[in-house]
Amino acid sequence: MPQQFDLVVVANRLPVAADQDAEGATSWTRSPGGLVSALEPVLRKEHAVWVGWSGRPAPDPYSTEDLGLELEPIPHDIGPCALSEVELSREDIEGFYEGFCNSTIWPLYHDAIATPVYHRHQWEPYVEINRRFAERVAELAQEGATVWVHDYQLQLVPGMLRERRPDLRIGFFLHIPFPPIELFLQLPWRREVMQGLLGADLVGFHTPGGAANFLALTRRLLELDPDDTGVDVVDVLRAGDRRRVTVGAFPISIDTVEYDAIARTVEAQDAAVEIREKLGNPKHVLLGVDRLDYTKGIDVRLKAVSELLADGSITPGDAVFVQIASPSRENVEDYQRLRDEIELMIGRAMGDHGDIGAPPIQYLHQPLSREELVAFYVAADVMLVTPYRDGMNLVAKEYVASRYDDSGALVLSEFAGAAVELTDSFLVNPYDADGVKRAILAAMNSDPDELRARMRAMRAQVFDHDVNRWASSFLTALDRSEYSR
Numbered sequence: 010m011p012q013q014f015d016l017v018v019v020a021n022r023l024p025v026a027a028d029q030d031a032e033g034a035t036s037w038t039r040s041p042g043g044l045v046s047a048l049e050p051v052l053r054k055e056h057a058v059w060v061g062w063s064g065r066p067a068p069d070p071y072s073t074e075d076l077g078l079e080l081e082p083i084p085h086d087i088g089p090c091a092l093s094e095v096e097l098s099r100e101d102i103e104g105f106y107e108g109f110c111n112s113t114i115w116p117l118y119h120d121a122i123a124t125p126v127y128h129r130h131q132w133e134p135y136v137e138i139n140r141r142f143a144e145r146v147a148e149l150a151q152e153g154a155t156v157w158v159h160d161y162q163l164q165l166v167p168g169m170l171r172e173r174r175p176d177l178r179i180g181f182f183l184h185i186p187f188p189p190i191e192l193f194l195q196l197p198w199r200r201e202v203m204q205g206l207l208g209a210d211l212v213g214f215h216t217p218g219g220a221a222n223f224l225a226l227t228r229r230l231l232e233l234d235p236d237d238t239g240v241d242v243v244d245v246l247r248a249g250d251r252r253r254v255t256v257g258a259f260p261i262s263i264d265t266v267e268y269d270a271i272a273r274t275v276e277a278q279d280a281a282v283e284i285r286e287k288l289g290n291p292k293h294v295l296l297g298v299d300r301l302d303y304t305k306g307i308d309v310r311l312k313a314v315s316e317l318l319a320d321g322s323i324t325p326g327d328a329v330f331v332q333i334a335s336p337s338r339e340n341v342e343d344y345q346r347l348r349d350e351i352e353l354m355i356g357r358a359m360g361d362h363g364d365i366g367a368p369p370i371q372y373l374h375q376p377l378s379r380e381e382l383v384a385f386y387v388a389a390d391v392m393l394v395t396p397y398r399d400g401m402n403l404v405a406k407e408y409v410a411s412r413y414d415d416s417g418a419l420v421l422s423e424f425a426g427a428a429v430e431l432t433d434s435f436l437v438n439p440y441d442a443d444g445v446k447r448a449i450l451a452a453m454n455s456d457p458d459e460l461r462a463r464m465r466a467m468r469a470q471v472f473d474h475d476v477n478r479w480a481s482s483f484l485t486a487l488d489r490s491e492y493s494r
């Protein structure tokens with residue numbers, strides 16, 4: 010019998026990542042993401058384990074070439090708590106991760122900006138991998154333990170886990186938007202997904218809108234009778250017991266104090282000065298920071314900046330737009346196409362409007378360290394966050410947290426979860442090209458006192474609602490959720 014734990018965090022990725030070099034030697038890095046820092050205090054306090062994938066492909070059990078190969082174990086002392094790796098072979102990654110997760114669920118839940126594909130041969134690995142995760146958790150969880158399942162890759166885990174371990178208290182949090190009913194209903198496996206999610210005691214979303222979409226679906230699809238805070242379900246396995254599933258909004262956030270502290274360091278400030286100098290000390294530095302993803306609306310701001318350059322509202326030398334796009338999901342076709350489109354747009358705008366020595370757009374397709382990123386936040390006068398749809402968007406909050414002197418302006422899409430909280434940004438509809446252009450000009454040219462007042466209000470919000478508050482409010486709600494044992 011393996012060692013058992015009181016708290017089990019389950020996410021597609023472990024908080025550490027494996028990198029394999031050409032000879033197959035593995036090196037490990039800790040992933041510095043917000044989720045890890047939010048959970049770190051709880052993970053240290055409780056007897057906890059994190060279940061997830063390491064990012065390296067496991068040998069394929071059916072391939073003669075891989076026969077007898079085994080993965081090197083994860084070093085013991087590297088994570089914030091015990092780690093349990095769920096192995097995924099190349100074939101699993103293709104069908105489950107690149108397939109069903111990122112070619113079906115991701116586009117469908119983001120308002121079908123890219124067309125979701127519905128392939129039966131990708132649904133099967135989704136079920137199979139979710140089962141693999143659920144089985145692992147069932148082995149590792151102590152009697153009555155708390156289990157926190159994360160995100161769209163693992164929506165079936167709560168239901169599968171409840172079947173195996175009805176004694177557990179199970180929370181599920183979705184990091185991406187939950188779509189309107191009409192979109193969700195396209196999914197051929199809509200019932201299975203809903204039943205998977207309803208295996209949890211608490212289902213959390215970023216926004217009240219996501220929670221409302223989910224509750225409305227329980228009525229429409231499953232003929233249940235939800236109220237504003239949850240829904241009663243009948244547990245077939247437990248002789249028709251009624252069980253309450255609590256549903257609510259838990260807007261995720263960042264380690265605000267840490268971003269503020271990095272921004273205040275001499276290193277960050279020197280680096281910011283250097284960035285501005287290298288850009289030719291323009292009056293306005295505009296910035297975008299995203300994974301290179303079609304949901305993020307990188308094209309929206311490129312179009313706006315190009316048109317503003319074309320009509321002379323902004324001039325090279327006076328304003329520079331820097332787009333940092335970190336590489337993402339490079340094996341998925343829609344992402345390959347997107348990269349070509351974005352780079353074509355940038356090339357065109359540079360060719361049409363650039364001047365020797367004064368390029369109006371700078372583009373980095375490379376991952377940066379967190380410190381380098383903060384230096385860009387400090388250097389930027391206007392932050393452009395224009396997703397077509399986004400669960401939350403942490404970049405918007407990170408920018409605000411880094412503006413320790415209350416200067417700077419945020420242009421933010423109404424369709425990012427962050428818009429619910431950051432109401433003092435310059436809110437835009439990313440589909441309204443003229444509106445986006447007007448908002449950028451307003452952000453560049455507003456009275457500094459007005460900008461400071463807006464930034465102060467946004468900073469108060471992100472300091473008050475940081476990632477620790479997010480994690481503890483979810484875990485407290487889970488602890489209080491009704492359950493039958």
Ligand code: GDG
Nearest residue numbers: 184261299300335375376377378379399400401402403404
């Ligand atoms: C999903 C949801 C939700 C980006 N480039 C670099 C880098 N980043 C960091 C940012 C930020 C994170 O990655 C991106 O977070 P976002 O929230 O903006 O977006 P997703 O990756 O799509 O995240 C989203 C989130 O989950 C949490 O629930 O907010 O809606 O889609 O922290 O700073 N970090 C470094 N170098 C880079 O080049 N170090």
